[in-house]
Amino acid sequence: MKVAIIGAGIGGLVCAVSLALEGHEVEVFEKEAGPGGKARRIAVSGTEIDAGPTVFTMRDVFDDVFAHAGERLEDHVILTKAEVLARHAWNDSEHLDLFADQQRSENAIGQFAGAKAAAEFRSFSQTAARAYAVLEDSFMRASKPSTPLALSWRIGLGRLSDQLAIRPFSSLWNVLGRHFSDPRLQQLFGRYATYCGSSPFEAPGTLSLVAHLEQRGVWLIDGGIHALAKALQALGEKHGVRYHFQASVDAILTHAAHGTPALSLANGERIGCDKIVANCDPNALARGCFGPKASKSVAPTPERERSLSALVWLAEAQTSGFALTHHNVMFSPDYIDEFQDIAEGKPPADPSIYICALDRDAGSGVELATGRERLQIIVNAPANGDTHEYSAEEKDQCTRAMMRSAQRCGLRLEDPLPHHLLTPNAFETLSPSTGGAIYGRASHGWAASFRRQAARTKIPWLYCAGGATHPGAGVPMAALSGLQAARSLMEDRASTPRFHPAATAGGMSMQSAKTASTP
Template identity: 60%
Template structure:
């Protein structure tokens, strides 16, 4: 039985563990935190449990496939339903627009909001983004990473150059949106999708417009949030024999005399040997020596200027009034360009766009009345990824909270003056995810070449692989899971190619005992 060690229980690591354990491999997953989920953790505020990470669940088919490979069904592990309202958008008081799971209803809503020309533009936008998605889904998002456009064009088909050009890789997303939407509010709405992978719509390629189609294909609600999905993946992997070592930190990726990864060392000094190692951490943590100097050559370091966005995230338990919240809500700033210019200069936005997830609200058309008393909110504002160079003092955090509340109030949403809350800053994310500066999405998708520069599953060191939202194909819950599946497939391929050879003693003096024989702490 081949032994695989996975570092990190984020979505990528969990997807790898589920697939490899289903294929009969001896999987040991080591996670420094007490619970699985990575960024999809939970925090306690005022006695309430609040989602700490991603809240939007799309591309359900990715997870259906993971569970089906283990002979299970996703709905046997979590309660999932399709949202009828994708999101509610607001600019100023009384300026609101809902997008729906029903595309015709979305077109009608846009027409009522911005006129018949905008509705026609949305119809063209729908067709164009669907085309982009269909072109890139298999060859890029679910396939191996490529280092330049030519291999991608080869996968798409050399005779389909028109399709390749239709992705508009050399045009900024913001400029491309003007071709569909003369109304600046709609440019702002659909430009925000670039932030799903931590990028500015003014610098990201127009190709990222396909994210709008991903969401239009369906947004799903999970009882218990994305963390419940992470727990379900753990249960699935454990059911196939995977071992989870929670609350233990890997301090070193070990290498043998042949220059191959051969296991990990924990902070306790314990060594877990393995035939392959998958690292579900930001690749820059490897490059900067967080797992030892020897493996640091496995990947290229990421310059701070290439980092994606970070975020200020409020976890609040508060009374609300004045705005009819649904589950997903966006409150737009008055000047989007200034907002991203301020972030690029290293400052939090003075008038921020805010995403509000109202965890206790339904996204159905027949939503129940507002919760009585306080409700749980997760509120996200984009911020610069400088958490390794700048720490927010109380004066700074109070100023950010005032700016947030001022924006919400302009759109009609009132929160308690002294609402119970916790605030996570870029410095918080740097502590949790070292070597990132707080960047939550890895490399920013700025410029036409950005998609080709993300770290792929294989590294420069044999038997060491990368997974997670900072690797290919991109950030986000389904993309991180796809990265884990890609890493697992590379492990399978590489191990299969060596099975006909005799096993040699592992240089370096460590035991070759199976990782499954290591003790597992009680939970």
């Protein structure tokens, strides 16, 4: 069977490997110059800087992908387990580290906010671990449940206490308010809603499980998540996957004569196949980015249900003051105002900021040796990249607001800051028809998970993968979506009688220098 995959993001790369290992002929078509999708690197003044996801969890998902191919992940990328999960700050005197060692985190919280807070953290950690245990196999690693009842069946109708433990009907903010009496800790753990592009005031309490996901382990990859993407590409090539870069797909078609699917490329080529996997935001399909046929395959995402976008500064600069580790978060003084600004369609005036100090490890060390360092700095923003053009003046205002937040917490950034700024406009260009929403549909309300696109679409030969599909956003979730797409495709093939007219056996691919596999 010949499968065409649109997009070489993490979901598409994992799907390609999985299908190739089952003996299928797989070709991947990517409009960018290399693999990774959002896990890309951008050159800023000649220096390559990670411009996508930086947090790597659920390592076992990728261990399994490589093990299935008879390989070891650690033979393809250099991994280091983080000692410090993240360093947090509210001002220049209130700093808190969370550690891979949960007891160290508990002790640190006790020193930061008192014995009561340490006990509250211990209780919260147990709740988060339980939520993760309930949903890991029933939801995250399984096909999308069609209804709440279907999920209840998987969990077990007799396990009512487990179903209530995931807190689907309370907001994460309210759940955290019942756990933590210190508002700083409520804000710290509320940030986990932004991991899937959502507001802690609207996301369900279920997202408390992200705290346990990190507690299970955060790893640093030498070369960043982009290095993982390149390792997956190499693994696919070893097993026969062909990759075509700078090969933009204009349309998904059906062959008029015999109804088999095909891709129409921007260079005029037509690629015949048996199945197609779209590793993109499903809204791109729904809004006609791949032609009228594909627009009928999935439901569109309403603008009001888009996830967050972001302002992302990529810089190589000198820093001083605050002792950066690899992952750092500096909180705004008023979280409610911050998310209200975003809800009103404007960047926050006084934002929280995340800083990935790419050249620092995640140990207890506090100082970089000397010189300049690479930084990725993120501020949450509305997904309005298709309706609002960020002017030079507005970009400068956002930069000034970000630098004020850093300075409030004791971090002095080189001023003027040499940087490249990605706005929601840039993310809309990367993922059309999303407004720059980085995480697909927002996880707002108890029913959000059931509205997320599944691997199967309304067209029997077209499947979806990627962080905007089930089970959701994030590097491991995107990988799980790729596995789900491959599994669904193979299950459907096994249960459907096969008939291929002799004229189309082997497909219709016509190779050219422009779409030939990139070495």
